[in-house]
């Protein structure tokens with residue numbers, strides 16, 4: 001039995017100071033708290049984070065995939081390590097808590113363990129994963145994807161809208177692209193972690209609505225992305241009679257409503273969103289001939305997700321045909337639905353019960369680094385409430401007392417998992 005775990009008490013002032021200091025490192029020319037992957041502020045924030053990790057008592061080893069890895073040595077260096085962490089990059093115009101709470105919270109856990117002379121059996125790894133948010137290359141979770149062996153040479157050839165290769169962005173950031181790929185086989189084959197737990201803000205309204213301070217994640221939603229191309233016929237907008245038109249944008253508008261309806265009909269947590277419509281030729285006096293539409297569906301129920309994809313494609317085609325418009329639909333899986341490990345979920349929830357903390361099981365509609373690390377070991381996540389459910393915006397906010405509660409639960413959960421066979 002590990003010693004003195006009941007003494008782990010997060011210090012809110014320290015957490016607040018860390019949050020405030022990190023929030024100052026941001027792009028001054030962008031809205032909100034902007035620190036996108038590979039940017040100058042991100043580079044600066046990681047130098048800050050490295051010093052912070054060292055000051056907390058961690059041995060810091062940046063890996064070749066760009067992750068900052070801090071190690072708190074355990075009694076048995078041969079044992080599989082416990083891993084926690086999250087990310088410190090933001091979306092453009094983002095907030096001060098998404099991802100950040102998981103990394104800074106882990107540092108507070110480390111300080112608490114050291115101050116209370118609690119040495120774990122296993123090494124504890126605190127990771128600030130490289131670039132979790134989706135970027136101009138259409139790829140999220142760069143660092144955790146690499147550790148899980150899910151980043152490929154083809155991914156490094158992806159280009160952003162300026163035509164820059166992802167591999168070249170890595171190189172500009174000081175990372176050798178071939179080393180990044182080499183990192184992909186490291187963890188998957190060599191030293192698999194024992195357990196992974198990530199503390200994160202909920203980014204949705206459920207916990208606040210139910211007035212509970214902690215959510216224990218049941219599963220992380222799978223994401224299916226759709227690219228539909230509607231092909232009608234461009235005609236003179238002043239002369240072609242309404243009945244004779246083959247208007248691609250009208251067909252796409254029907255599709256937007258169909259996407260929405262599929263999301264509304266989802267039985268458990270399911271959502272569907274159209275995010276982009278590009279109409280050609282886009283002239284005010286021409287009936288739209290071609291429209292490209294980008295949409296996605298998410299759910300923690302893989303059965304519903306795959307059935308909804310089929311229904312959606314069918315309905316979009318039928319409605320387009322009625323407009324005299326052809327449609328070509330391509331799907332790509334961003335990530336599959338990833339249930340949390342039942343054993344880790346049970347450890348988190350029973351630890352919360354023992355601490356007298358109210359909690360609710362919640363699904364995660366957002367994706368996280370945990371999706372990828374779950375390929376390597378049993379995974380669990382702890383959520384703290386987001387005010388008004390707002391996230392990925394400057395108004396993103398989580399109360400300090402909720403964050404402190406989440407950190408205490410993370411600390412005690414890690415102590416419990418340290419002893420798990």
Ligand SMILES: [Zn+2]
Pocket residue numbers: 087098099132200368
């Ligand atoms: Zn995040």
